[in-house]
Amino acid sequence: xxxxxxxxxxxxxxxxxxxxxxxxLRPRDDEEFxxxxxxxxxxxxxxxxxxxxxxxxxxxxxxxxxxxGSGAAATIGMRIPADRxxxxxxxxxxxxxxxxxxxxxxxxxxxVAATTGYVPNAIMAMPxxxxxxxxxxxxxxxRRRSGGEGIDDMELLALFARQATLAxxxxxxxxxxxxxxxxxxxLAAHGDDLRTALEQRAAKxxxxxxxxxxxxxxxxxxxxxxxxxxxxxxxxxxDFLAYARKRRH
Amino acid sequence: MxxxxxxxxxxxxxxxxxxxxxxxxxxxxxxxxxTGAGVKVAVIDSGIDASYPGIGPLAGGAVVVADDDxxxxxxxxxxxxxxxxxxxxACAAIIRVVAPDAELYSIRVLGERLTGRGIVFAEGxxxxxxxxxxxxxxxxxxSRADYFGLFHEIVDGAYxxxxxxxxxxxxxxxxxxxxxxxxxxxVAAHEGRDPFRLDYNxxxxxxxxxxxxxxxxxxxxxxxxxATGNSFAAPHIAGLIARIxxxxxxxxxxxMKTVLMALADNAQ
Numbered sequence: 001x002x003x004x005x006x007x008x009x010x011x012x013x014x015x016x017x018x019x020x021x022x023x024x025l026r027p028r029d030d031e032e033f034x035x036x037x038x039x040x041x042x043x044x045x046x047x048x049x050x051x052x053x054x055x056x057x058x059x060x061x062x063x064x065x066x067x068x069g070s071g072a073a074a075t076i077g078m079r080i081p082a083d084r085x086x087x088x089x090x091x092x093x094x095x096x097x098x099x100x101x102x103x104x105x106x107x108x109x110x111x112v113a114a115t116t117g118y119v120p121n122a123i124m125a126m127p128x129x130x131x132x133x134x135x136x137x138x139x140x141x142x143r144r145r146s147g148g149e150g151i152d153d154m155e156l157l158a159l160f161a162r163q164a165t166l167a168x169x170x171x172x173x174x175x176x177x178x179x180x181x182x183x184x185x186x187l188a189a190h191g192d193d194l195r196t197a198l199e200q201r202a203a204k205x206x207x208x209x210x211x212x213x214x215x216x217x218x219x220x221x222x223x224x225x226x227x228x229x230x231x232x233x234x235x236x237x238x239d240f241l242a243y244a245r246k247r248r249h
Numbered sequence: 250m251x252x253x254x255x256x257x258x259x260x261x262x263x264x265x266x267x268x269x270x271x272x273x274x275x276x277x278x279x280x281x282x283x284t285g286a287g288v289k290v291a292v293i294d295s296g297i298d299a300s301y302p303g304i305g306p307l308a309g310g311a312v313v314v315a316d317d318d319x320x321x322x323x324x325x326x327x328x329x330x331x332x333x334x335x336x337x338x339a340c341a342a343i344i345r346v347v348a349p350d351a352e353l354y355s356i357r358v359l360g361e362r363l364t365g366r367g368i369v370f371a372e373g374x375x376x377x378x379x380x381x382x383x384x385x386x387x388x389x390x391x392s393r394a395d396y397f398g399l400f401h402e403i404v405d406g407a408y409x410x411x412x413x414x415x416x417x418x419x420x421x422x423x424x425x426x427x428x429x430x431x432x433x434x435x436v437a438a439h440e441g442r443d444p445f446r447l448d449y450n451x452x453x454x455x456x457x458x459x460x461x462x463x464x465x466x467x468x469x470x471x472x473x474x475x476a477t478g479n480s481f482a483a484p485h486i487a488g489l490i491a492r493i494x495x496x497x498x499x500x501x502x503x504x505m506k507t508v509l510m511a512l513a514d515n516a517q
Contacts, residue, residue, distance in 0.1 A: 060362050083360040089295065089334040092359040092366065093389035096420040097336075098477040100463070126420060131394040134363060154420045154477070162421065 031066055033167035039068040041140060041160045045153070048120060048142035051075050052128070052164055053087060055135050062087055062137060069141070071116035078115055087137045090125040094134060096154050098124040124153060126161045130169050138164055267499050274511035276445075283495035285348025290384040290491050291377035292344070292484070293370070294337030296330050297355035301338050301467050303345055309380075310355035313373045315365040322365060323372035333360035335468035339476070340388055340484040342467035346444050347488030348495065354382060359389065367396040367426075374403050374427075378412055383494055386487035388417040388480035390425035400427040408432040411501050413490050417483040418455050429454055432502060434490070434509075438462050438482040441514075447486065449513035457509060459485035 034052050042050040049069030053062040062082050067075040082088045090097055100122045120141035128136040138161050143153060222233050256262065271278055289308065299307045309327070316324040332338045332355075341353055358366070358373040370389065377385050385407065404427050407414045416428035418437050428435040431453075438461025439448050448458035461482030468474045490505055500508065510516060 055363060057364055082363055083333055085334070089336055089359070092295075092334075092363060093336065093480065094391050094419055094425060095389055095417055095480040096478055097480065100475040100477075102474070129392040129419075129421070131392055131423070133393065134366075134391070158420050158422075 030167050030171035033171075034164055035066040035068070037160050037164050037167070038066050038138070041138070041157070042068045044145070044156065045140050045143035046145035047140045049075070049118065050138070050140045052138050053080070053136055054128075054168070055082060055091060062091065065136075071118035074116040086123050086125050087139055090127045091134060091137050094127050094129060096124070096126040096157070098122070098154065124157060126154065126157050128161055128165050128168065130165050132169070135168060136164070270504060270507065274508055276512060279508055279512055280489070280492040280496055283348075283492050285344075285351035285488070285491035285495045287498070288348065288351045288384065288491040288494045289354065289380070289382045290344060290348070290351045290386065290487060291354045291356050291373075291380075291382040292337050292340050293356045293358055293373045293377065293385060293387050294340055294389065295334040295359040296332035296337045296357040297341040297353065298332045298335075298338040298467075298469065298471075299329070299355075301342060301471055304338070304341050304353070304467075305345075308352035308354050310357070311373075311376055312357045312361075313369045313376065314361045315369050321372060321375075322368040325372060325376045330355070330357050332469060333357070335474070336388065336480065339466040339468060339474075339481060340386055340487075343444070343481060343484040344386065344488040344491065347485065348491035351384075351488070351491040351495070354380070367391045367393055367399065370427075371396070371399050371403055374407070374414070378403075378407055378410060383412055383498075384487050384491050385412060385414045386484050387414065387427060388478075388483045390417065390419045390428050392419070392421070392423060392425045394424075396426050397424075397429075401430060403427070404430045404432050408502050413487075413494075413502050413505055415483050415487040415490065417479040420479065434486055434502075434506070436461075436483040436486045437479045438477065444485055444488070447489065447509060447513050448515050449510045456506070457486050457513075458482070459489075461485070 038050040038052055041047070047069060049067060049071060051064050051067035051072070053064045055061075056063050056079070059079070060082050061079045064075045064078045080087065082091055086097060086099055086102070102123050103119060103121050118141075122142050124140045124143065126138050127134055128138060138157065140153075140157060222230055296312075297304065297307060297310070299305070307329070310329060311325050311327045312330045313323050313325050315322060336359075337355060337357065341355070344351060344353065354377070356373045356377055358369045361369070370387070370391065374385060374387070404414050414427065414433040416433045416435050418428040418435050419425040427433055434457060435453065435455050436457045436459055437455045439458030440462055442460050442464065444460060446460075450456055450458060459482040461479055462477050464476060464481055465473045466476050466481055486509070489509070493505065493508060494500060
């Protein structure tokens with residue numbers, strides 16, 4: 001084994017330590033965040049219910065992960081196809097929509113009543129999107145308080161949608177990063193050196209993660225060079241970041 | 250010797266262009282007598298229910314589906330299709346109110362699957378432009394930064410072929426595409442209900458305001474719903490553009506913006 005890499009038993013202990021500490025160190029479960037958001041939104045809108053559904057890309061379905069208010073217990077876990085309905089349209093189109101007389105649609109009313117026991121009259125739905133992906137919808141049912149005309153309500157809901165997006169994306173970044181590091185360490189513990197392990201992780205990761213793993217690999221290589229090389233590299237990375245930010249804004 | 254492109258300005262080859270805008274742009278000049286006849290309008294959405302009252306026969310249509318084996322990741326299937334959500338029908342009905350005789354085309358890009366939808370939107374736009382559509386209504390958007398370059402290229406191409414791309418902005422104060430670009434007509438809902446009235450915003454990226462709050466709009470199964478959203482404001486502007494183009498077919502996108510700005514309620 002290369003003398004730059006820690007001995008195998010240390011890596012095994014590190015893996016165990018990371019596995020033990022992971023659940024403690026990571027941010028709070030995103031569902032706890034999301035539950036707090038829908039409860040707050042329901043109160044602010046004085047709504048019958050508020051819920052967040054996340055997109056399941058394997059099934060092409062929306063799954064209601066959190067809900068507050070009427071029918072909440074039955075709503076959580078409910079799955080609906082993403083290719084129909086108000087929530088599906090918001091997700092697919094990237095646009096917010098408020099509809100005020102959904103009960104007039106007999107199919108909708110029957111479907112929903114059978115599942116949750118509560119049939120709303122008005123639905124406001126907004127997509128949850130980051131600059132990387134679309135991943136869900138936040139819905140408010142039968143809001144009684146209104147900031148004025150419908151569009152003001154949407155401005156307000158957009159604030160809650162932003163919080164939900166930040167919660168989900170932060171949680172996702174931590175879990176991806178943690179997973180990549182843990183997998184690399186685990187591979188290294190099984191006899192490969194850390195560099196080979198990172199390379200293997202980079203090779204099998206999906207594209208976005210592969211880029212991160214490649215970066216991690218570069219940092220690993222930089223780490224074993226001298227302080228002068230690291231300073232130059234940091235300056236180049238800094239210049240590039242400044243350029244990239246400028247280009248984006 | 251001349252630099253590249255300068256030959257286009259040789260007096261012998263320079264094309265004549267109509268000096269078409271009058272000193273005072275009025276509604277009468279802009280659209281009186283026009284019904285949007287002869288103007289090709291693409292509704293890039295969830296499909297259109299052609300049997301919905303007042304929409305009448307469509308001039309054509311296509312469904313775009315994601316296809317990893319296709320060169321650009323999406324494939325176009327021409328032919329009639331249904332509306333999966335109701336929203337495309339709502340947009341078509343709104344356009345019909347303002348431009349009853351426009352040639353409506355339904356390009357369905359919503360509903361197949363979420364993954365890769367930006368690619369599908371883009372392919373729908375390309376198909377519409379290749380068919381010579383003059384107005385593209387896009388009541389949809391994506392916030393994915395990866396698509397910035399892709400949509401930029403397409404809306405530039407649209408602008409250069411004088412196609413008017415009308416886009417609803419999304420509700421979050423962050424960039425979304427394709428509504429973000431200066432060459433498109435970006436629209437949000439204002440508080441009026443008169444389909445012939447609009448506002449001009451002097452602080453874009455949102456440039457135009459049109460009805461989109463608490464409207465009775467067409468939906469699935471021949472019925473209407475009462476709905477709010479910027480996505481209903483965009484087809485009002487698309488319809489007005491079709492109406493104006495019906496009377497002044499040579500207008501370019503930048504002239505059309507000048508005309509709409511002059512016709513806005515907040516124009517002095």
